[in-house]
Every structure is written in C-alpha cells, then in structure tokens.
Amino acid sequence: MSANDTMPHLAVRDLSIHFPTDDGLVRAVDGLSFGLERGKTLGIVGESGSGKSVTSLGILGLHSGGNARLSGEIWLDGDELISAPPEAVRRLRGKKMAMIFQDPLSAMHPYYSVGKQIIEAYRIHNDVSKAAARRHAIDMLGRVGIPQPDRRVDDYPHQFSGGMRQRAMIAMALSCDPELLIADEPTTALDVTVQAQILDLMRDLQREFNSALIIITHDLGVVAELADDILVMYGGKCVEYGAAEDIFLTPEHPYTWGLLSSVPRLDREPTERLKPIKGAPPSLINIPSGCAFHPRCPYAAESGERAKEEVPPLAETATGGHLVRCHLSRARRREIWENDVKPILETT
Amino acid sequence: MRTRSGVAIAAIGTALALGLSACAGGGGNTPPGQSGGGSAGAVKEEFNAALGKVYNPSKAKGGIVKMAHEGTWDSLDPGNTYYGYSFNFARLYGRTLVMFKPAPGAEGNTLVPDLAESLGETSDGGKTWTYKLRKGVKFEDGTEITSKDIAYSVARSFDKQVLPKGPSYLNELLDWPKDYKGAFKEPDRDISSAIETPDDYTIIFKLKAAFGSFDYIVQMPMTMPVPKAKDTGTKYQEHVIASGPYMFDKNEIGKSFSLKRNPNWDPATDPNRPALPDGFEVQLNVNADDIDNRLISGDVHLAVTGLGLQQAARTRVLNDPVLKARTDNAKLQRLWYLSVIPDIEPLNNIECRKAVLWAVDRTSVQRAYGGPNGGDIATGMIPPSLGGYKEISTYATPGNKGDINKAKAALAACGQPNGFNADISYRSERPGEKAFAEAVQQSLAKVGIKLTLKPFPDGDYFTLYAGKPDYVKQNKLGLAVNGWGSDYPETFGFLQAIADSRTIRDSGNYNLSIKIPEVDQKIDQVKGEADVAARDALWAEINQRIMDEAVTVPGVYAKSILMRGKGLTNLYVSDSQQMYDYVGVGVQQ
C-alpha cells in the first residue's frame, strides 16, 4: 500500500506491540488504529498500563533494539515506519516527530546545560555551526517563554523550576520544527497553575508550528480544551474513539464514564475530587477474556456470559466517526449516560 | 581463613610457575653456551656435582655472571658488612691479609696468604701477630697498597656509630688506647698500642690477650684496605675503592650494581683468584620465588645469598630428575637446636632436662626442616665441617626416634613421674621453627610433658622474648627453638657466641641455656692456644660437656639446596663459604 490523498498525515493501522517475557506475552497494545492531520490534536486517554505510552514510543520507533514485537502499520507523511530500517526512523526522530516527557527533571540529562541539550538536538538534524545552533537554542527558549534566554541557556536543568524545565523540554522538542509532536503526560509533574500555562503554551505553539499533536494523559481534563479527537484506551485496546465534543458530550463507554468522573476540577474540594474507577487496571499478560473491562464494569451483568466470552467489536455509533467497543446496545448506553451518569457529573 | 587460602593460592601459583619454567628450562642437557668456553665439552648435569669437586672446570675467561639478591645488601663497605655471602663476594673487589683458599670442599676451609706474603706470625703465643705485605699490589686508582691503608681500615671500622654492622672482633681483641673512638672521630690518635706499621709492608697487631686463631679474624673484610683520602664514611659504600680483580662499574644502592675488571689488579701479586668472568651483575630486591624461577630458566646464574631454593621451588625441583641434577645439597655451618633453659622449674633438675633429650624424636625434627635434604640429624653443638666435631652418642636412641622408657626413667628420677607442663617458643615467621616446636610437642606428649606453643615475632625474638633473661624467668619459658650459624668457619666463630655464659646480657641473647663455668674456662684456654689440634681437642671436650649438662637438644645440621644457573664453569661449594665460591666461578660465553 502506498500513501494516497485520503490518508491522514499520521496514520496508525492495526498497531500491536507485544513483549515476550519470562512470565508470558505482554500485549501492551493490541490492534490500535487512528489517524491525525497536521494542525490537529489527538488526546490518548487511559489509566497507567493501558498502553498509551507504549503506543507513543512505538510511533517514535523507540522499541527497536529491545525485545518488542511490533505489527501493523504506522504511516507518517507517506513513510511507513515499522518496516523501515531503524536508522531511517532514527533520522526522522527529533526532526519530523518529537516527544515531550512527563517528568522534565529526570528526562533532561543532569550533567549537560539546557542549552547544550537543545543544541545537540538541533545539530544532529541540521548541519549548522555551534554558534548558529546556540542562537537557535536561545531563540527557542525565548519562544517558550523563558525570560532572559541568553543567560539561562547555560544553566543546568536543576537550576530551572519545574514549569521552566517543561518549557525547555518543549523548546528542545520543537527545535527541529517537527510535523508530529507527542506529549506524554506533559503536565502531570507540575502544579496546577503551571499546568494551565504549559497547556496554553502547547496550544499556541501547535498553531504556530502547525504540527500534529498527540497528548497522552490519564486525565481527560487536560485534553478537554486542546484535543480535536479523543482516543480512550483500556487493556491495550481502543475502547472509544471520536471527536472531542462527542466524547465529552455523549460518551458511550462505561470506562469513559469512569474517567470523566475522576477528572480533577478546580471548583471541587481536593478530597472529593477523586472518584476512581473501582478495581485495578488489568494485567497485560493476563487480559480478561471477552470485554477486557468486564470485571470492573458496573453494567457487565446486563450482557450476561457474552461479557466474559466475546470481545466486543469497535463499532460505529450513530454519530459519524464515533467508535465504541461495548456489548451494551446503543440505546441502553444512551439511557445509562442520560439517566445515571450525566446527572451525577453535573451536580456539585 | 583468608590467609590460608592466600597461601594455598600462592603455593599453587608457584607450583604452576615452576611447572612452566620446567617446560622452558628442563628440555634436557643442551649446552647453554654453544661456542663452549675453550675446554668445556658437554657438561654432565649431576646432583651434587659441585660438592667436593669442581663442576665444569675451566680456565676460560670472559662473560658476565648474573646474580640476584632477594633483599638489600647490608653494605658493600668492607668495614660495615656481616653476612657470609658478603664476605664471600667482597673478595672479588677487595683483598685481605689472608683468605680462604678458593677450592672445593674441605680444602676451601684452609687459609692462604692474600695481601700478606704468608700467614700471620706470632712469637709470643698469639698475643702479637705480624704480617708482611706483598709489594706492588695496587688500588684501582693505581696507588700502591701499604700497611697504613690496612691499619686505617681497621681503625675506621672501630667506629660502630658510623659503621655499625661489621663484626667487632678486632675492637675487642686489639689493645686499643683508652676510650678510643675510631679513625673518624680521632684521626690523629696514636693507636700503636693496637696496630703498628713500622714500614709500608709490615703490619703488627697487638692483642690484649693471646688469641690463637687470629688469621681467621683478619680474613674478614674489615681488613680490606681503604685509602684514607677516598674514605667518605657512611657514603663509602657508594664507591668502594677496589683492591681485588674487579672494581665497581655501576652502583645503585638497594637496586643493583655491577663489577668490571680492575685494570690495576696484577695477577702476579695474586696467586689465589682466577678472575674468570669479565664482570658481575647483581640485581637487588628481586622476589625470592622469582629468583628460583629465573635460576631454573637460566635467566640468572646464581642466587647471591646462597641460602638455597625457597620451599616451593625446592619440593618441585627435587621431584624432577632433570632439575634436581642442577642442584647441590650443600652442608651449612648452621645448627637448628632447642634450648632447654635450666632456670625454669622443673628443668632446673638435670634429670628433667635429660627426659626431654631422651624423648625427642630426632627424625621428626629432621622432617620439620625438610627431611635429609634439609639437614642431617645433629648429635652435638658443633657442625661436621668445624674443628672439634665428633658424633656424640650420649643420647643415642634406636633409629634416632627417641626412647620413651629412658625418658620416663629420667622423669621418675627428677621426681616428676607423670610429666610436667612447660612453654616452648619459636619465631612465628619461620615455618621450620614452628614445625620443630610442634614435633617436640608431640614427642614430649608421649611421656606426659605437655608443651604450650609460644610464637614470637622474628624481629623481637631475642631482644624482647626468648633472649631476654627477665622475660624468660617471669614467663617460665622452659624451651626455646633456636638456630645458629657461624660468623666464620672456625669453631670459635661458631660456638663462642652461644656457649660462653659471660656474654649473657639483659637482652638480645642468643643463648640462655648454656651456662657452664667449666665451658667458659675452656673457651679461654682455646683463645690462648695457637695449635690447631689442641684447640680442636678442647672444642670436643666443650661439646661433650654441654651435652652432658643436657641444656640443649641438637636438632639438625642444616643443608641447603643450591641451584646452578645455566652456563656456569668452575663452580664448587667451599666448606668455608658453605655456598658456591664466588672467587672461583666463571661463565661460558
């Protein structure tokens, strides 16, 4: 298959990432498909262990060299990445696709100055002098809102505050003007006020650079204002996928409902804000049979034995492009959302 | 545990290393020097080939003899050295009034004139000794050696503050002026009461009392002439002015030195030294086990200290016929023995001491020192190659295994029929002494004498423990393992220091058990006796008297396993040196 006009800038098709271990096969990602255009934002949401970070590392080709088994296709701007030689993927990494990590303190090398780390990222893909790269680094630091970038460029990561570090990290990721930017929990390690600033910054920069942006988070609230599309993952599979307004206004999967109830909100007391989904995320070695969510699903009983025996298909709902993987009938899902879940979310 | 496994690994390592070098060096009898130094044909390698005869005799000159030393030379200054190997080696670069004849076996134990025209002459029964010097003997710088140079070297060696290490026989024997401090501090003092030099070729030594074997004293290196103008005191060791056939080439104290031919040495003035090699190279501070490996591989010719192979190499070499054929089992004038201290109860009773002598299994003591190759079973205090030696049968037992019945009888006579308890000391760093003490412990246990082992550090053994009368008495140290070697190969030089009770001091004693007035008196008699046969008869009486008193248990007359490197000529063990004679040795080219 070759790239064609109908294919989005980033297209992931039937992506599976498995890790053989001594204890068994870990199915971290299983049959995942999605697409993303430049200038658009996709939010991948799920609890830890749902496979969302593995997916992002898979797109960047960071599993090569390890013992991961990848199958499916990842197309970026007409190039297929899974079958491409690792060296070719490496050349794309940092240049066409870049990544921002969760904890900027541990994600930046403690022994090199912030400037050096940006210069390194820039010069590996651009044949420029050190001085030019340094000017670029200062420029990038300025653009992510770091005051006096010409002075701070020689500072070390530990001399930056948490928010500044994440800005620097973003500057580093954007230094080569990537077409695809993946942000893995970009605000989790930051405090709430800084979170908002970073999210604003990312939105502004995305517009400026016109890149495709994937934000990976366990917190639907983070992507509420940013994302065009939302993909909800559970047990390595996509359980709900659609436009952001569909997911927020008419979510149809019981897991999505659970995620919505656990969104932290500024207007609530911290003590009551967490309404976690009962039960623990599934083991990826031993994913529950049938619907992977059934052991934790309050409505699983309605589907009877099917819940345990049959993997529900990712089926389209009435709204175009809105996919849900659930045994419940569409009508029943609407009924539960409207009557049981939505009122609780809206009170208080 | 840690040290044990360390020692085990070391032993394995050395064994493996020796195995490898056996591969390297044991490839049969290929003559090392292809050209063969003149008369040398195929050399027959044979065990003890250099004992009592000359191995690979040759008159061919040339080549360099390489030697290695496991430690540091005490000093190259002839007035400041006191080791047998040093006395042996110093004769290469220095000449004394008389010297031991460079010859194998017993012949090597005779004195011949060197700088002197003849052996010492005395007209008053040994109180005054006169030597006439050969004419035309020169130092390395070409100046002639005179009697004044010898007188000066003796006078300088008097100063024990500057030159502390040499023997002090001449300090004690000669009639020095009152409160004399030596040639360094009193360069202009008249010492004619001790030494007179009436002319350049005559030197007269004047003693306080008669001393019959004075020639044995003046063969020691402190009579090697030192030119006063070139003397630099403690630094003279850095450049000794040669009078022998070799002079110093390079000399790095503590590392190495080399000798080259002395152009001003005239063989016409020196009938004794063949001076075969062109030079000698001596490396100092070489790992002892490495020296053995290098002897085997042929990388060095001789281990200069002449003490024989280390334990690891010894076992390995003796079990390999090819390597064994390159060794000589030389007798040493060294005795390993046990002091039975008569001050400690119940050993103050002679019967109890006799019980100890009867009970000790001498074969087990011999095993402690490595069996027959390590030494012969001793019956008295005088080793076989010294005058006055006689096998003493007073405590002879069947097979030398000890006699339990006679020991028990002696115990009963002592009033201790069930035995008693006592302590036995030894030097902890010496495995042979430890094994000796353990062997005695086992032997005595059979008659009810229970011994407790008391190891003490080597360095302080005599100064703080077994040689300190106060310590011995307070701690009731009844038995002490000791070893003794001769200063010079004459019975006086061997026995006087450990048999004369008048030498006993507050500490630092090598003997605390032989305290017999009759022996002291006989030693005085020996000193005044100029006749060798009469001296030997007196020594034999002394030896018997000591054994009768049962104050020592002779262990073994020690022997060493000397290894010949490859390509040596004219090699032999002389009884005077108890090792290879360095004056005679040559090397194939």
Next chain:
Amino acid sequence: MITYIIRRLIGAVIMLVIVSIVTFAIFFLVPRLVGATPESMASRYAGRTATAETQHLIAQRLGFYDPMPVQYGRFVKGLVVGAEYDTGTSVEKCPAPCFGYSYLTQQPVWPDLVDRSRVTFSLGVGAAVIWVIAGVATGVISALRRRSFFDRAAMGIALAGVSMPVFFTGMISLVFFSYYLGWTVPGGTYVDFTVDPFQWAYSLILPWVTLAFLFAAGYARLTRAGMLETMNEDYIRTARAKGLPERTVVVKHGLRAALTPIVTIFGLDFGLLLGGAVLTESTFSLNGLGKYAIEAIVSNDLPKVMGVTLLTAVFVVIANLIVDLLYAVVDPRVRLA
C-alpha cells in the same frame, strides 16, 4: 572554590601530622612500652652479636636516649628546615624535606622516595590507563548486551580477576611470557621513561597488564552495574527521542552519568596505588614505593617507614582532593550546591 581548597589543604596537613605521630608512636613508643630499651632497639641496626657497647653507640647516634617528643620534633624539624648528617668523614646537608637517613643503609630517604615514586607512578599510570579503558569498555558492552555470551564470559573473567591475587597471576604470566615465550623482559627490569619511552613501556607491560587485570575486573562490574542503571534513566529515552545515534546515546549520555562513581573509586584506588602496589612490585621485583615500604617495615627502618607512610598519605589526600574537584566537573549539580 578557593577557600574550599584552602580549607581542604589545612585539613590535609592536620591529617598528615596525625598520621606521622601515629606512625612514630607505633614504631617508637609501642616497643618501649612493651619493654624494649634504647639499646635493644638499636641492636636491630647493628650487625649480629653486637656488643653492648656497639648497641649503646648506635642508640646514641640515632638519638634513642632523647625523650620521645624531642625525637619526634627532630623528625619534623628535618622535614621543615632540613638536617645535617655526620658521614664520619664530613657533615652532609640534608635539605628539606629531610626524611632522615635510613638506619640500615645510611642513605638519605628522600631521594629514594623520589626515585621509587617514579617506578610506582609509572606502574600506576600505565596500569590505570589499561584498566580504565578495558574495564569500562567491557562493562559498557556487557551492560548493553546483557545476558549475552560476552556478558557472561566477561563477568566470569571479572570475578576471577577480582579474586585472583597478583602474586598468582603475576608469577604465572612472568614465567609464561618472559621465561617460556621470551616475549617480555624478566622481573626487576625497569627503564626510566626519560631514558627510553619504548623500553619503559616494554619493561612495564607485564606488570601493567597484571595489575590492570585485578582492577579492570572491578571496574567492569562497576561500569556494568552503573550502565544498567543509567540506561534505564528517562534522559536516555529523551536522548533517543532526539534522534541521537545509539553510540552517542551510550557514550555521551549513558556512560557520562555512569562514570561518576567510577571517578570516585578511581581517585581513591589510584591514590592508594601511588602509595605502592605492594604485591605487584614484589612479584615483578620493581623497586617502587610498595617494595620500599615492605623493606622498611620488615627491617624496622623508621625513617623509611615514616617517609613512605607520609608520602602515601599525601598521595591519598591529593587523590581525594582531585576526586572532589573532578566530581564537581563531572556533575554540575555538585558544583553549585
């Protein structure tokens, strides 16, 4: 920074004073406490069967009759302003730092120490280069190819290297390479670097490798553990995400961080080594500081003992200081903290 170094240097001097007092006490005071007299101590430096008179004279010359603080003071004075030594025929100046004259060989100690240091330093530097390169490279490859044949083999050899004493490996290699194959020079050969750099290296190659084998083993294990840890760090993932070639990731990002503890250990190891690689020097008969120390201790030659102890202490102190400074260079977090 400057005040820090000055503070450290003052601390170092105090430490050296303590070390010298303790050493002095061990070799002078303790024997006296257990009953040695000035004469019995002097007898160690005399020939055998020294008479009481000789012992007395030596004790007098060595100043054993003076009170202990006076003896120690004389030692310190020699260090600071130098001393004079009576050779018998003249009085020799011993310029500061004068560690005195050996009681046994009557040679000044300081020139010996300088001379011996060259050997030990040569041995240490060469061995260090080999062991750091070999150890770190092995450790890195082992970590990257964890559980591979290389890893298992290398770690097996490393374990052997750590547990096998130098006198074992040294003696075997000496006999095999020198006496059997004839590839290298025999033990005890040392050519100074200034005389002939090639002969210098040739004469030392066997001791270097032997000594390096012992240390490389430890460094390989240390590097491997460090690399396994750092290669799992987030910043390694970042480096890869930037598109850096794997080599750059491993060396510049992984190894750089893993080296920090190695630098520390290296500084201490090297400092101690300069004080004398006792076993290696003994096995290969190299006349370095370690052998000097052994000779000195065995023969109770106090000036030599004091000299070598203090010099070793100085090396360790300097090595520590350099490690601390180097630490700041390696890890910027330390620099400003």
